[in-house]
Amino acid sequence: MPLPSTMTPIATNTLTSNLASGVITFSNIPQTYTDLVIVAVGQGYTSSSYGNLQVQFNGDTGTNYSSTELKEFAGTASSSRRTTQSYLFATSFLDAGSASLLVGTSIINVFNYANTTTFKSTLSRGNLPGFKTELNVGLWRSTAAITSLTLTANDTPINAGASFTLYGIKAA
Amino acid sequence: MANMIPISTTTVGSGGVSSIAFTGIPQTYTDLVIYLSTRASAASDSVGLRFNGDSGSNYAYRYILGNGATATAGTGTTTYTLGGRQPESTFTANTFGSASFYIPNYTSIYYKSVSSDGVSENNATTAMAQLTGSLWNNISPINSITIIPGSGNFVQYSSATLYGIRKY
Numbered sequence: 387m388p389l390p391s392t393m394t395p396i397a398t399n400t401l402t403s404n405l406a407s408g409v410i411t412f413s414n415i416p417q418t419y420t421d422l423v424i425v426a427v428g429q430g431y432t433s434s435s436y437g438n439l440q441v442q443f444n445g446d447t448g449t450n451y452s453s454t455e456l457k458e459f460a461g462t463a464s465s466s467r468r469t470t471q472s473y474l475f476a477t478s479f480l481d482a483g484s485a486s487l488l489v490g491t492s493i494i495n496v497f498n499y500a501n502t503t504t505f506k507s508t509l510s511r512g513n514l515p516g517f518k519t520e521l522n523v524g525l526w527r528s529t530a531a532i533t534s535l536t537l538t539a540n541d542t543p544i545n546a547g548a549s550f551t552l553y554g555i556k557a558a
Numbered sequence: 559m560a561n562m563i564p565i566s567t568t569t570v571g572s573g574g575v576s577s578i579a580f581t582g583i584p585q586t587y588t589d590l591v592i593y594l595s596t597r598a599s600a601a602s603d604s605v606g607l608r609f610n611g612d613s614g615s616n617y618a619y620r621y622i623l624g625n626g627a628t629a630t631a632g633t634g635t636t637t638y639t640l641g642g643r644q645p646e647s648t649f650t651a652n653t654f655g656s657a658s659f660y661i662p663n664y665t666s667i668y669y670k671s672v673s674s675d676g677v678s679e680n681n682a683t684t685a686m687a688q689l690t691g692s693l694w695n696n697i698s699p700i701n702s703i704t705i706i707p708g709s710g711n712f713v714q715y716s717s718a719t720l721y722g723i724r725k726y
Contacts, residue, residue: 458689
């Protein structure tokens, strides 16, 4: 998906060992950008197909999230909805086992994250080699400015070598 | 500091070209992004990437495609990544397609995955929008990329830009 030329890295976390919790947190997010982009590259440890990469904003664990998924899986196109969720489903996250050379990619766009007037929307793109490709639209029903976000992979641990980077984008 | 850096750009001249190549790609970035604005000279609307000159059947793909009426999906293996879409020669004149390719960790020791989105607009019933996930089954760092159409040439004024992204 298009990424503007004003993309600036805010923080990055590259795992040097397996992450048992599956939880990555970015806190104290500067309020000086227009949009945020998260790029997650890696794999879960288990040898099953895939799990979820989930997002919560500002520590909100209430059922304030919803999303719509458009996906290809096993050569078939389909769409589904998730409502009244306690997390935002961003993308699936590849479970490739400990020895595989496969890695999955998630690119999560968070729009107008610092405003205090509107609910926050997201657009996420997932690529899981061998399993699926997908596009997800998400909503967090809160007018609060996003100051922190937590990524959680529900199949754990996340293998060493995975990287999670938060970028800020400034409008012209 | 903005860390999405243009590495190279190409605009096709008169007569068109059969491919667009970026060679000698610096190994100093984290990810690569390619933006395309292209149109085909032939009745074929696909666009893809080939890495390090590898023309073997080493590229797996899976896609979801809308044509203005129905959504379909598919998987397979071919000799380049799928993902881009561009107007065919029969589509509305002066119309170019748009596509983006995101290539994370292009210098890594893992197989290389590519996320791409492409559209081919047309002032008619049928036009294409496609999401594609691809995999190059090779652990080599990517040092060159060749952009190729399904058949024919890229016409004049087609353009491609390669960006590098640093996460530090």
